[in-house]
Amino acid sequence: MKLFTVGPVQMDPAVLEAGARPLPYFRTAEFSEQMLQMETQFLRLLNAPPESRAVFMTASGTGAMEAAVTSILNPERDKALVIDGGSFGHRFAELCELYHIPYVALELPFAADLTEELLLPYQEAGFTALLMQQSETSLGKRYDMEAAARFCRHEGLYLIVDAVSSFLCDPLDMTACGADVILTASQKALALSPGLSLLALSPRIIAERLTDQPPRCFYLSLSRALENMKRGQTPFTPALSVLQQLAYRLQQLDQLGLQSELKQRESLALYFRQQIRQLPGLLIPDYTLSNSLTPLLTGSMNAYDLFVDLKDHTGLVVTPNGGPFAHKLLRVGHMGDLKKTDYDDLIQALSQRLA
């Protein structure tokens, strides 16, 4: 099997091996030291402002999204603007609904990009936070972070960014965009096992929202996670094997450099798209694309059937979609341990099926 999926992704054998090392006991000074080092490395990859902190939670990306909403936003004080352009944007809206956070969903049609113009009607309307994906994973659509950042700065909003699939794929600078929360998960371009979420927190959000707010969820409390992280610990037993993989991977990224990682994702994405555009029968939507994945409209072919056919007959696993696009759209990931020759294999398998 070769995974072109968007989580889990094809894992480097060295990372798998790092996850199979005997586990340490974690309530020790040694473990704390390693956690604090990983925090520093993670924040550096995001160019987080000084005094930012990070926490690692044993949960999927959705757990991290909920942690952000429930730990930071407040029904009495907040009004959120949610960019709702796909399943994950919609999930932020559902979370606001659940926690009674007043919100407005800016619904983006399938083909539309997020633009400065679309944000204009929401100026001076009492919003306190903007919740968005950097890349909407369900469609591979990349949003204009600069436009969102300018809007937030101008309006004085908190900016909460789900970078689950964009981290290490699309450039993201926490200082430049002024984000207050950036969250991601282990099984995307970090290319680790699923089960761990990582959140970076700005000094502003820590001071204004994470010091004395009573928690509304015990397990997903960012305040509790932060309090423990001050000494390099987690409140509950963490996903240690994924943390061992993370330690290896962050070291690797330190050595190879963030730019090289970003270039590699971009180069795989461009290589694949170039070849797809020469194949009849498959269409790449017109919206701005993330380097994390390529969405493919399958036209007259049933997307789900094509996914099963590829998996069962070639061992090449692309990503099916849920919801309204289940039979129309496939996603091909550019994360993990994949090479250009893997994409050659996939293109060949696809072209046989299109013939």
Added chain:
Amino acid sequence: MKLFTVGPVQMDPAVLEAGARPLPYFRTAEFSEQMLQMETQFLRLLNAPPESRAVFMTASGTGAMEAAVTSILNPERDKALVIDGGSFGHRFAELCELYHIPYVALELPFAADLTEELLLPYQEAGFTALLMQQSETSLGKRYDMEAAARFCRHEGLYLIVDAVSSFLCDPLDMTACGADVILTASQKALALSPGLSLLALSPRIIAERLTDQPPRCFYLSLSRALENMKRGQTPFTPALSVLQQLAYRLQQLDQLGLQSELKQRESLALYFRQQIRQLPGLLIPDYTLSNSLTPLLTGSMNAYDLFVDLKDHTGLVVTPNGGPFAHKLLRVGHMGDLKKTDYDDLIQALSQRLA
């Protein structure tokens, strides 16, 4: 390092290896089939009644405790009796507090066992649910499940059992005790990496509480997990490497048999305790013990210093305690890949320090 800790535990190299196999993509029929098989195997180990269901959540045991409280109990309909005899019993009380579930905590002093007599004053007092540990992990104290079960049956209460550290250590029969929820976690006697929780749900609790109750936590909703498990899926990307370890381990338990596993834990516990009783300076409390671990009162020695000393100078890692027992009590686990000779090493190291 040799882990005598109570999570993570010393892992079998074959389990570590199972977690290092390339991950599958999980939105497939093959994965669903494997999940449903694991569900069956897990329910069989608990002797769950027919029509019970299980769900697997990517979270620590505390996440599973919160999932049970928030998904099942209701501030309008419930009044909970909580056995509060240590950190984890107290956590159930904290969770009831957070979700505004009316509750009474039956506080057990350090030396006291849970007895039928202690439950008597709570008869016919409007309780709807009993929340308890089978074994209170912070002390290694085992509660009388039969007494609790009789009380619940007589009073018509839901019985919610945290078996995080007792599962596979102390006999537990879901049909016999009539439990509605039994929860455990991957890093105890299952001896897998941390990050996965398992919950078994009775047909009664499914019918009465998990069909139309609106969720109060998105990520920890048991209804949502259950709805997805019907097709062998999880709502969010699960901790796949731990699930791969679980598949291996459940197969192993099928072959070796539950009784053999229980015997092994018991025999290690008895072996260790027999030798400890011959050592001056360390005391095992008088309360009923779980086979999962042995609590050691360290008398005139500082427990935490002894933990650090053992770890740093012998590589033998026992479990320190938090809270009021931080300097008085150590815990020695009997879970995971440990042999009698490992306990000989530990006894020798301890006796040198006591000399």
